[in-house]
Amino acid sequence: xxxxxxxxxxxPSNLRVTYLEDQFRNxxxxxxxxxxxxxxxxxxxxxxxxxxxxxxxxxxxxEEMNLTNPIYMLQTEGSLKDQCRPKKAAVLAAYVxxxxxxxxxxxxxxxxxxxxxxxxxxxxxxxxxxxAKKFKAKIVNMIAFDCYTxxxxxxxxxxxxxxxxxxLRAQTAMIDRVIPGMNINWITPGVPVVIVDDIPEPSKHSxxxxxxxxPSESLESSIDTED
Numbered sequence: 001x002x003x004x005x006x007x008x009x010x011x012p013s014n015l016r017v018t019y020l021e022d023q024f025r026n027x028x029x030x031x032x033x034x035x036x037x038x039x040x041x042x043x044x045x046x047x048x049x050x051x052x053x054x055x056x057x058x059x060x061x062x063e064e065m066n067l068t069n070p071i072y073m074l075q076t077e078g079s080l081k082d083q084c085r086p087k088k089a090a091v092l093a094a095y096v097x098x099x100x101x102x103x104x105x106x107x108x109x110x111x112x113x114x115x116x117x118x119x120x121x122x123x124x125x126x127x128x129x130x131x132a133k134k135f136k137a138k139i140v141n142m143i144a145f146d147c148y149t150x151x152x153x154x155x156x157x158x159x160x161x162x163x164x165x166x167x168l169r170a171q172t173a174m175i176d177r178v179i180p181g182m183n184i185n186w187i188t189p190g191v192p193v194v195i196v197d198d199i200p201e202p203s204k205h206s207x208x209x210x211x212x213x214x215p216s217e218s219l220e221s222s223i224d225t226e227d
Contacts, residue, residue: 020108020135023051023070027139030128031058034146037156039189044143045069053131055124057159058144059086074131075100076112076124094127096120123171129178143187148172150188 029045029052031037037058042065045052051070054062059073063086071089075097082100085091090106098109113119115130125145132140146152147168 024135024137027137028132029141031143032145033058033155033159034144035154036146036189037144053128056084059089063087074124074128126174133182139183141185149186
C-alpha cells in the first residue's frame with residue numbers, strides 16, 4: 001500500500017491514497033494538451049467509471065463536457081501557478097505546487113517518489129503514467145499526446161505552447177522508459193486508435209534515432225518543466 005509523504009498540514013483528503021488505488025485499478029484516461037485536444041468529443045470516454053486525469057489546463061476542456069467520470073487535474077509545474085485550477089475536479093498536486101491550492105478542498109498532495117520515480121520529476125505526464133502503473137491500472141487511455149504519436153509539437157489552440165520542442169521530445173523519451181509492462185491506447189482525436197500492449201522496444205521517437213538533442217540518461221533530465 002502506498003504511503004503519503006509526511007505533510008504537517010495534511011487534511012483527510014490528502015490521505016485517501018487507498019481510495020485512489022481502487023478507483024484506478026480498472027483503468028483510466030490521461031488527457032494531454034496536444035493540438036488534437038481541439039477535436040476531442042465526449043464519446044471518446046466510453047467507460048464512465050474510469051477516472052480522467054487531466055494534464056494541467058486540459059481540465060478546463062474536460063470539465064466543459066459535463067462527463068460523469070471522476071475527474072482529476074494533475075500539476076507538477078510551479079510556473080503555471082494556479083492557471084490549472086478546476087471548477088469541481090479533484091486536484092493531484094505535486095508538493096512543490098500545492099500552495100497554489102491551499103484553499104481548495106479536494107486535493108491530493110504527492111511527490112514523484114511515491115510512484116517510484118526519481119523525486120522530484122518535473123513532468124506531469126510522467127507522474128500521471130507512473131501513478132497509473134503504481135496503481136496497476138488494467139488499461140491506460142492516453143489522449144491528445146500528439147508529440148508522442150505524430151511528432152507534432154503544436155498545442156491546443158486554447159493554450160499557448162509553454163514548452164520548447166526539445167523539452168517535449170525529452171518527455172517522449174521518458175515516456176518510453178515508463179510504459180513497459182502497461183496496456184496503453186494512444187488516442188489522437190480524429191485519428192484511429194493505436195493499441196500498445198507491453199511495448200518491447202522504444203518508440204520511433206527514441207532520442208538517439210530522431211532527436212539528437214533530447215537527453216537519454218535520466219528521468220530527471222529537463223530543459224523546462226511545463227507539459
